[in-house]
Amino acid sequence: QLELMLLQPSWLSAHVSSQLLSRVHQLDMTRGTADLMSQLQSDKVSSRNLMMEIYFHKLCAAQFAHVVFRANWYFVRTPDRDFRTYKLMSKLEDRGLSGKLVKFEEVG
Numbered sequence: 001q002l003e004l005m006l007l008q009p010s011w012l013s014a015h016v017s018s019q020l021l022s023r024v025h026q027l028d029m030t031r032g033t034a035d036l037m038s039q040l041q042s043d044k045v046s047s048r049n050l051m052m053e054i055y056f057h058k059l060c061a062a063q064f065a066h067v068v069f070r071a072n073w074y075f076v077r078t079p080d081r082d083f084r085t086y087k088l089m090s091k092l093e094d095r096g097l098s099g100k101l102v103k104f105e106e107v108g
Helices: 002-006 010-023 034-035 047-062 063-076
Strands: none
Touching: 002 010, 002 047, 010 047, 034 047
């Protein structure tokens, strides 16, 4: 299970743990998250419980909810300022479809 926790990206780890839960522990993963949470056995430590916790953790991580909450917190606190994800975001140059570029000689 340690390897499953370390597996990246989060969506892949969530999918692998979902497959393991359905095949090894015969859980119906098509049911909702609340129904699956109700099957956690809080009084005992087991392989199934650990795998379900890893699944829920990686599922939440794959949804990037922390990014949405951070942006929401910022706009509620300072609605009149630009939202910048990092300090030197204004140094990015638009290069069309190839993406953005940071000039490293100007960073610092």
